[in-house]
Amino acid sequence: MPENHLHPPTSLQADCRNCFALCCVALPFARSADFAVDKAGGTPCTNLLDDFRCGIHTDLRHRGFTGCTVYDCFGAGQKVSQQTFDGRDWRRDPAGAGAMFEVFPIMRQLHELLWYLNESLATAAAEPLRDELRDAWDRTVQLTDGDAESVARTDVDLHRQAVNGLLLQVSELVRGAVPGRKREHRGADLIGAKLRGANLRGANLRGAYLIGADLRQADLRSSDLIGADFRGADLRGADLSGSIFLTQFQVNAAKGDASTRLPAALAVPPHWGESATRPVSDRRLPRGAQRRRRAPRSR
Structure with a gap:
């Protein structure tokens, strides 16, 4: 049974020490503002060392x-590495590498749903x-506990659709408790929007494009943020405490500072600066830099 979200299960938190750098090998990326080079899926990043560590880890952003x-x-890396494949890494077991790389992105989506x-x-x-939520949790855990072949056969889209129906109901219950009219911005194009100081409490921002948006001092409490794209969004002084379905993935992509209020389950990203890592009552301190690539959008 899952733990309280204030202390999310360690199984849903990335543990790179027990992963064979799967995100650095299995996933493709294209040369862009996020990545300096092109890399095909299943090909190790040129910065990956023999011990599965990154050779430029402390200088990634500048490089x-x-x-x-x-x-x-969401902890999928160590799950695949240590449980699904029993600690056999893709270098020592090249015959199983293809299966490992196929399973990893599927496991990641299932772990996101568990979050x-x-x-x-x-x-x-x-x-x-x-x-109903407990049943959905148990069904999802059962899928993640399967062997490589069964995980690879998982129809993630179908399962996500079923779970998302429940998440929508949770959203309605949470946002419905907020008095007054709530803003409806599901899937909205809010790229670069000027929303400084905006009252977005209880808003539906599912799948909204908030790339580069100015959200300084905005009130996002009780808002549904599942799948919202916060790349480059300015969250300095914003209040996201009590928002729902916000992930570390999204927070890491944004800009913030010591006055940004986050849900207790999330960490202050290291790149927000030293001033942003001072303890605040409703958030935990960072455990270290997280790796990221674009996630499937949940709406």
């Missing part, structure tokens, strides 16, 4: 690999859905 510094696998379900189960407003 053009910003996308790596904000990626989060949302764990949060939902810890949300008081979602009490009427408790049994």
Whole structure:
């Protein structure tokens, strides 16, 4: 059974020490503002060392690999490495490398769903859905516990659709408790929008494009942020405490400071600067840089 979202299960937190650098090998990326070079899926990054560490880890952002510094696998890396493949890495077992690289992105999506379900189960407003949420949690865990062949056969889109129906109901319950009219911005193009100081409490921002948006001092409490694209968004002074379905992946992609209020389950990204890592009552301190690439959008 999942733990309270204030202390998310360690199984849903990336542990690069117990992963065979799967995000640095299995996933492709294209030369862009996020990555300095092109890399095909299944090909090791040229910066990857023999011990599965990154050779430029402390200098990734300056070397053009910003996308790596904000990626989060929700713990799928160590799950695939240590459980699905019993600690056999792709270098020592090249025959199994293809299967490992196929399973990793599927496992990541399932772990992302577990993150949302764990949060939902810890949300008081979602009490009427408790049994259904527990069933969804158990079904998803069962999928992640399968062998490589069964995980690879998982119809993630179908399973996500079923879980998302529950998450939508959780969203309605949480946002419905906020008095007054709530803004509807689901899937909206808010790229570069000037939303400084905006009252977005209880807003529906599912899948919204907030790339480069000015959200300084905005109130995002009780807002649904699942799949919202915060790349380059300015969250300095914004209040995201109590928002729902926000992930480390999204926070890492944004800009913030010591006055940004985050849900307790999320860490202050190291690249926000030393001033942003001072303890705040409703957030935990960072555990270190996270790797990131673009995630499938949930709406």
